[in-house]
Amino acid sequence: MRIAIIQGAFLPVPPVRGGAVEKIWYRMGQEFAAMGHEVVHISRSHADFPAKETVNGVSYVRIPGYETPSSLLKLKFLDLLYSIRAIKALPEKVDIIVTNTFWSPFLLRGERGKKVYVDVQRVPKGQMKFYLHVGVLRGCSPAICEAIIKEVAPECHHLISYVPNPVPFEIKTLPIRREKTLLFVGRLHPEKGVHVLLNAFRLLAKEQVSGWKLKIIGPSSFEEGGGGAAYYQELQQLSTGMNVEWIGPVFNDDVLIKYYAEAGIFCYPAQEGSGDAAPVAPREAMAYGAVPVVSGLGCFHDFIQNGENGAYYDHTADDQVGALAQALSALMNDETRLNWLSKQAIKVNTEYAIPVIARRFIDDFRKIYPVPKNDKNPSASVSV
Incomplete structure (x- = not known):
């Protein structure tokens, strides 16, 4: 499967300046690559990282972004400019387009629009009705799924899917004493x-x-x-x-x-x-x-x-x-x-481990890109 991830305009990947969503998809992208999928991860550029590089099987493409403004109106405008650049950076051939940006799902139309996997990581505020041409509206919690349901017509509820967020790092045994x-x-x-x-x-x-x-x-x-x-x-x-x-x-x-x-x-x-x-x-x-x-x-x-x-x-x-x-x-x-x-x-750690949630995402992606008859990749059809 060829998976593209479009991250937001304001934080880089790897998540050296924080960002829970950036942290999640940084780890997910690497896990998808380890499972045998092709992954391109598009994110904001950063002085410490090259515009293009491949690490652990993931192709990273970094484009100009912005510092987060205090004005919501300006934020949405900057996100629009960034989303236009991000879409231009997409590979020509892609099976799944994961994004949590506001504008990318709206801008991606036609055949590409059907490949969009909208990652809803905040309570929606009316925008879901503009995304009904996409492949999946993923809620990261049951509460978010319920919020999406309220914004779209019943005949579109089949687009809504729930996959939880993971614990986005490997658990280490630390010789640390718990304190008050x-x-x-x-x-x-x-x-x-x-x-x-x-x-x-x-x-x-x-x-x-x-x-x-x-x-x-x-x-x-x-x-x-x-x-x-x-x-x-x-x-x-x-x-x-x-x-x-x-x-x-x-x-x-x-x-x-x-x-x-x-x-x-x-x-x-x-x-x-x-x-x-x-x-x-x-x-x-x-x-x-x-x-x-x-x-x-x-x-x-x-x-x-x-x-x-x-x-x-x-x-x-x-x-x-x-x-x-x-x-x-x-x-x-x-x-x-x-x-x-x-x-x-x-x-x-058991239910929300990175490998467990990664397999759930791949299963969910299959709603957009079903397993081809000649697909012999065992990792592509693993279910939880």
Whole structure:
């Protein structure tokens, strides 16, 4: 199978500047190549990487992109310019075109349009009705699939498919002792609820939950998806006098997994309207045994079961901060329960491992490109 992946305009591949979607498809592309498929990965150019190269069987094509603007209107315009360039860079012969960009599915029409595998990684906002000429609309969580269903007519529901996001790295055995660390990894943006977490941590300090430290990892600038300088200053003020460590963005997986491995609890209090589809950071944390405490958004429900391998809190409560503090306190004060949940969380490695999800994607691609009668590649027809 000849697979092309078109990544977005604002982050490079390999994901040296972060990006959960970039990280996922970087690993998926290499896994597809290892399975015997031809893969071309188109992404934003970066000073550290050549315009064209082949690594681990994947052909990388890098084209000019942009820094993320603060204006949504400008972002969409820049994405349009980038998408036009990306489509021009597509190989002449291709069987599957995977993309998460806004404009590429709209621009790809005719026979090529039928080959498009739209990777919906955020809550859609009305654009799905413009993509009904494509091959598949892939939701990365059941919640996203439901959101797509609401935007398209019933006769088009057959286009919708669910394949979960993977844990996008290989799991390593680390000689690291787990600590009383509460960890957040993500963009420092209001929609991620970092301010809610800090206020909850302050309540916990008043309750004298002893020995716990909060570590916050992620970018704050608009260019990197954060909430900007004003929001970062607000967070800094909220953390005054508390045991909080500001680590900044970490894009190196080997460094990041050490933070996951030493954390007791991973908190991701995403807010209503955040657009979160299937956050990767909680899966990464669970892979190393950090127990996830998340908001009640539907994007978490396929891989976190409340009370079984993590915990939800009611982000719609009148006292959201108090609800989060209560959920965290219940685990911080019950080491036996925390250790049991940690062992359950690690099981995410089995169901969401890279090879497992890669085979599910290949099966899904077959809806667009069925197995040819003369196809003798055993990897092409493996199912889960």
